Amino acid sequence: xxxxxxxxxxxxxxxxxxxxxxxxxxxxxxxxxxxxxxxxxxxxxxxxxxxxxxxxxxxxxxxxxxxxxxxxxxxxxxx
Amino acid sequence: xxxxxxxxxxxxxxxxxxxxxxxxxxxxxxxxxxxxxxxxxxxxxxxxxxxxxxxxxxxxxxxxxxxxxxxxxxxxxxxxxxxxxxxxxxxxxxxxxxxxxxxxxxxxxxxxxxxxxxxxxxxxxxxxxxxxxxxxxxxxxxxxxxxxxxxxxxxxxxxxxxxxxxxxxxxxxxxxxxxxxxxxxxxxxxxxxxxxxxxxxxxxxxxxxxxxxxxxxxxxxxxxxxxxxxxxxxxxxxxxxxxxxxxxxxxxxxxxx
Ligand SMILES: Cc1ncc(C[n+]2csc(CCOP(=O)(O)OP(=O)(O)O)c2C)c(N)n1
Ligand code: SF4
Numbered sequence: 122x123x124x125x126x127x128x129x130x131x132x133x134x135x136x137x138x139x140x141x142x143x144x145x146x147x148x149x150x151x152x153x154x155x156x157x158x159x160x161x162x163x164x165x166x167x168x169x170x171x172x173x174x175x176x177x178x179x180x181x182x183x184x185x186x187x188x189x190x191x192x193x194x195x196x197x198x199x200x
Numbered sequence: 201x202x203x204x205x206x207x208x209x210x211x212x213x214x215x216x217x218x219x220x221x222x223x224x225x226x227x228x229x230x231x232x233x234x235x236x237x238x239x240x241x242x243x244x245x246x247x248x249x250x251x252x253x254x255x256x257x258x259x260x261x262x263x264x265x266x267x268x269x270x271x272x273x274x275x276x277x278x279x280x281x282x283x284x285x286x287x288x289x290x291x292x293x294x295x296x297x298x299x300x301x302x303x304x305x306x307x308x309x310x311x312x313x314x315x316x317x318x319x320x321x322x323x324x325x326x327x328x329x330x331x332x333x334x335x336x337x338x339x340x341x342x343x344x345x346x347x348x349x350x351x352x353x354x355x356x357x358x359x360x361x362x363x364x365x366x367x368x369x370x371x372x373x374x375x376x377x378x379x380x381x382x383x384x385x386x387x388x389x390x391x392x393x394x395x396x397x398x399x400x401x402x403x404x405x406x407x408x409x410x411x412x413x414x415x416x417x418x419x420x421x422x423x424x425x426x427x428x429x430x431x432x433x434x435x436x437x438x439x440x441x442x443x444x445x446x447x448x449x450x451x452x453x454x455x456x457x
Binding site: 138140142144146175180182183189191 | 203384
């Protein structure tokens with residue numbers, strides 16, 4: 122059986138305005154503000170800390186289209 | 201591994217001028233996704249409002265005309281009549297559509313013009329610094345109603361969907377919200393449907409999007425989303441107010457009998 126990789130997200134941090142909507146939308150607390158970085162917008166951008174279940178909530182609510190979700194094609198139909 | 205959704209083709213990959221957590225960005229993305237899915241980006245013309253979305257043409261990658269304040273439906277009427285082959289939409293805030301532009305939207309809807317209006321209702325004038333809008337809730341504090349909106353002095357919130365649904369001509373009218381991922385999925389379907397009806401040349405389509413203005417409401421973006429669900433949705437209930445397409449399907453399939 123092929124190995125099923127876990128879903129994960131990638132965040133385009135230069136566009137992130139640190140609004141925290143993704144943090145409030147994530148049911149698994151996978152995202153937090155990265156206090157070690159200040160981006161070009163002058164804010165602490167969001168950072169993925171792990172545990173993604175692939176629900177896509179953060180991606181849907183991000184007003185700045187900063188989040189891309191990666192998951193196996195097999196489970197993609199739920200998106 | 202595959203990305204489930206990449207950046208919409210009809211949306212420039214740029215940073216917007218919108219405040220952090222503002223719903224305008226979500227609404228823009230939903231429009232861009234609908235245009236992509238329908239494959240109509242090349243023949244779409246947007247009409248931008250006056251308000252925070254005035255720079256919409258820097259974000260949504262379609263030809264766009266900037267209308268005078270509130271006059272987007274009049275501009276769109278002309279465009280669609282001259283170029284019926286194009287997909288024409290207006291994007292308007294509540295100050296633009298429900299205050300200075302009330303006459304234009306009502307008459308365009310009443311004539312059943314074949315364009316789509318996306319109406320972003322954030323219950324305030326965002327761009328000018330948070331003055332009361334016609335959609336401001338009773339008791340809501342704004343720059344011009346510092347003690348809260350009082351109906352005896354400022355009247356009641358205007359409900360655009362309900363008002364337009366009194367007219368016979370509009371083909372599709374729905375109110376959605378962008379406050380939670382589930383509501384955004386619903387909003388996406390509504391915006392897609394509105395544009396799809398236009399592609400099918402059915403008539404006037406209107407989607408009101410309940411949104412937020414965290415900056416002028418003085419709230420954090422997540423709190424503003426919660427506030428919109430708890431307070432705005434009581435006054436502006438979500439739902440379909442008119443869907444002649446669904447009515448048509450029901451009579452054709454005999455589901456009504
Ligand atoms: C003729 C005219 N009158 C008034 C204004 C000032 N003005 C600019 S934007 C705006 C209202 C914007 O509110 P809204 O449509 O709700 O959009 P938002 O900024 O909240 O997205 C007003 C009154 C103007 N630009 N032109
Ligand atoms: S002022 Fe309000 S409506 Fe305008 S960009 Fe900021 S949050 Fe959005």
